[in-house]
Amino acid sequence: MSKNYHALIGCLLTVVFSYWISQILPVQGQPSLTAPKSCQIGIYVTSLRDLIPADKSFTATFWIWSMCPSDTLKPLENLKIFNSKEVNTNYRRTTPSKNLSELFLAHKNLFWSEQEISTTIYYNWDTRNYPFDRHDLQIILEETQLDASKFVQIPDFANTSYQKELDLEGWEITNFKISQENFPYQTGFGRPSKKQEITNRSRLIVSIKIKRKNKVSFFKLSAGLYGAVALSILALLIDEYFGARMGIFVGTLFSVLVNMETATSDLGSGNTVTLLDSIHIVAMLYIFVAAILLVYTRFLSETEQDSRYLMRRIAVPVLGGSFTIFNIVIIGYAVIMG
Secondary structure, eight states: OHHHHHHHHHHHHHHHHHHHHHHHSOOTTSOOOSOOEEEEEEEEEEEEEEEEGGGTEEEEEEEEEEEESSTTOOTTTSEEETTEEEEEEEEEEEEEEEOOSSSOTTOSEEEEEEEEEEEEEEOOOOOTTTTSOEEEEEEEEEEOSSOTTTEEEEEOTTTOEEOTTOOOSSEEEEEEEEEEEEEEESSOTTOTTOOOSOEEEEEEEEEEEEEEOOOHHHHHHHHHHHHHHHHHHHGGGOOOOHHHHHHHHHHHHHHHHHHHHHHHHHHTOTTSOOHHHHHHHHHHHHHHHHHHHHHHHHHHHHTTOOOHHIIIIIIHHHHHHHHHHHHHHHHHHHHHHO
């Protein structure tokens, strides 16, 4: 009994000691626990243009700079602009400088670099709540050579900004910030020396939140629509023969369809239902209802019944009032949701 007890104690001690050894000693093949190298990077946006939803993109011009403790680190050369359609670099220089910053205190000298970049970036504009839409335009700068265990970007929060006099063509900036994240790729990119299945890359994200300031285009796209609905409802009050009044409905319905195609083309919203689409669809429904009422008045006239009371006291007020209330509700919802 005593021998069995001592054997059990020995097994337990062996297991505990083995677990302790496995925790304090590095496992072969795992990355080093040393801190990754880093450089401070900042951006100053000088131009933001071509904010056209139909093109599904926007264009930005900005100065970007880096401050590194070693001349072997060249983050500006290794940057990739995520989702960029076109990139043009206009100027680049590197200058050694005395370290007067609060970063890299162990280094007396730093290496400061700057570059001007103009890029067109893909962006899927969400115009469902146009003209009350708000957007978050992002410039994402990713390190392409080293993973996040070896190199991490540090945002220059103090100096990153944008030109306050930017002409945004009917838009205004509501928020501007820079942040850093380590983005995970679910692959080791096939490198034989890399056993891990996830690769993290350091990213800088410049977020520019904007909202539409100019609402004139909405009224241009919707004026014909509201005119067509009003004309269709008022046609119920006209004491003309059936054919002439039915021609009004055909014309107004055609104008609403054309107007809807124009709005869809301008907004590039062929795959989504926008605020304007909803108003157009309901407008066509109201025109159909008005046309049905016109057919009904013809039936009443053939049976020598007076339809003027039905049209003037019931149909026209109900159609006009309900369409107005619908627009107030749906536009108010778009204003809140943005």
